[in-house]
Amino acid sequence: MPDSSVIGRRVRSVADSPPVEGLLMADSRTERLLKSVPEPLRRFHRGQRILVVDDFEPTAKEVQRDLLVYYPRGLDNRVEYETDPLNVADRMAQAVRDGKPYTVLVLDLRMPRKNGDGLLRDLAKNKLLCPVVIHSASHAKRYQMALLPQIDNLRTEDVEGRMRELESLDRLIEDVKTTRELDGLTKALARKTDGVPFRFVLKYGPGYGPEQLMKSVRAVAVTGVETDWGNFNTAVSKFKPVMFDAGANTEYVEELSETVKLVAKKAEPLLKKIGSEVPNAKRTGEWSAAKKTVEEFKSWEYSTEGLSEEKDDLGAARRHSIGTVLAYLAEKIEGLAFRRRWPGELEEIKPGFKGKKALLDGIRGFRNDTFRLAELVRMPRCLKEDVVVIDVGTYIKHVSDNQITGISKCRISAASGVRIKTPGMLFEEVISQPIMNAVQWTKDRPGRKVGVTVDKKRVSDLDARSKKYFRGLGLRENDEVGHLLVEDNGPGIPPEDLARLGEAQFTTRKGGSGFGLHYLRRYIGRMDGTYHVESQAGAGTRFHMYFRPATEADGKLIRL
Helix, strand or coil, rough: CCHHHHHHHHHHHHHHHHHHHHHHHCCCCHHHHHHHHHHHHHHHHCEEEEECHHHHHHHHHHHHHHHHHCCCHHCCEEEECCCCCCHHHHHHHHHHHHCCCCCCEEEECCCCCCCHHHHHHHHCCCCCCCCCCEEEHHCCCCCCCHHEECCCCCHHHHHHHHHHHHHHHHHHHHHCCHHHHHHHEEEEEHHHHHHCCCCCCCEECCCCCCHHHHHHEEEHHHHHHCCHHHHHHHHHHHCCCCCCCCCCCHHHHHHHHHHHHHHHHHHHHHHHHHHHHHHHHHHHHHHHHHHHHHHHHCCHHHHHHHCCHHHHHHHHHHHHHHHHHHHHHHHHHHHHHHHEEEEEEEEEEECCCCCHHHHHHHHHHHHHHHCCCCCCCCHHHHHCCCCCEHHHHHHHHHCCCCCCHHHHHHHEEEECCCCEECCCCHHHHHHHHHHHHHHCCCCCCCCEEEEEEEEEEEEHHHHHHHHHHHHCCCCCCCCCEEEEEEEEEECCCHHHHHHCCCCCCCCCCCCCCCCHHCCCCCCCCHHHHEEEEEECCCCCCEEEEEEEECHHHCCCCCCC
């Protein structure tokens, strides 16, 4: 770790640079945003050389675009990206030889051939390490932090601690009024933290936008501290990425491949329809990106063989990225018709699409279904996360419509005290399926009614199959189990279809995928749970889910 005088010289050299006024780009949004930054800190938005590392090129470009808003080229900034982690060390070494070293590294954790933690270790050993901001696709899990004690494989106490430190740092630097105060603050932080806490600032959580990414970059740029190998080794060990490994589970890999093919099959006619009805749409970047992604979905890489490839762990990397790529395709097709405001709500219909209700409904439906699949394919990863305990009633009453699609349209009756175990966010994914189905099935139903009830039932009162299941877990007739009921007044399900519920790609809903209840059937047992469906044509549906009550030995209780 360099002495504080070196850090002080670094801060003064930046702080003595010319003010940003007069150097701003013509873009009025950039000018407005930078003028909102306190005067001493504006200088940290000039002369930065930032390298974004992400194996998924669309994400790398998106991060680059977000950073350029706050670090524009007109202020002598350079924001570059690299998709191959094996090229990063050479690029950084060349930048040092050119006398223009990178000032900040924005790094993805999960990449094929070399994961983020391994890359950081290599850079540190070769004395190429610069301040790092770790970003993760985990932020795309819209409601993860409502439940999880982890973000993927990162423990909450680590993540929340980093965020508290970042918020504390942000308040401190916002109060700085002079370069002398900034110099003193940097030295104090270097002594206090030994260079570790502010090196890693994690991008995560709902509503994460460019402003938070900018603050993360600015935080590491302000502290600008190095650390010795021992401290670095300790810090990076808390951020070990582990990609989901399907191993010998070829059935799961085949389903991933079928999911991708299904999305491509739905996207192609939709794009063709958009192109015929709105010809100008073909000239946009969203069109090109969507077409390219659909073609990639049909390639060997997304076949069962491609997703199973063992060389350089490429198959695991592809399996890991499927959810992100599905969400990316959904956003691009939606972006053809809608201008959006962060973090993604629909804002206005673009010219050429106005008045085309059927086309707009098709685009919205594709987006919703594809995002749903993007969440489903991540479910097996939950099995690698810590098992925790939640109070189902408390959870149901506190989630928002963004967290379980359609729950705001439901009548809720949820008793507290029903506690179940769940690996990571698996519970939320499982209960989402019948709730979303009920909302969809009753969408055009006059006097639509959808209810969600949480209570307890005795084993003796359950259907025969559920009784047998809980007897197998050691419960007796008078024991109680947690009960979650989703009921609707929709069209109901005829007997011949009811017997097939849960089969892969079998669906009773027009435009459905058939994977939702299939994944529910596969994974509900991981929570010591089972289900039972009552329905008949014209008389609605009652979807029962039952769970063995959790004990203290099952895991830590998550308080919402």
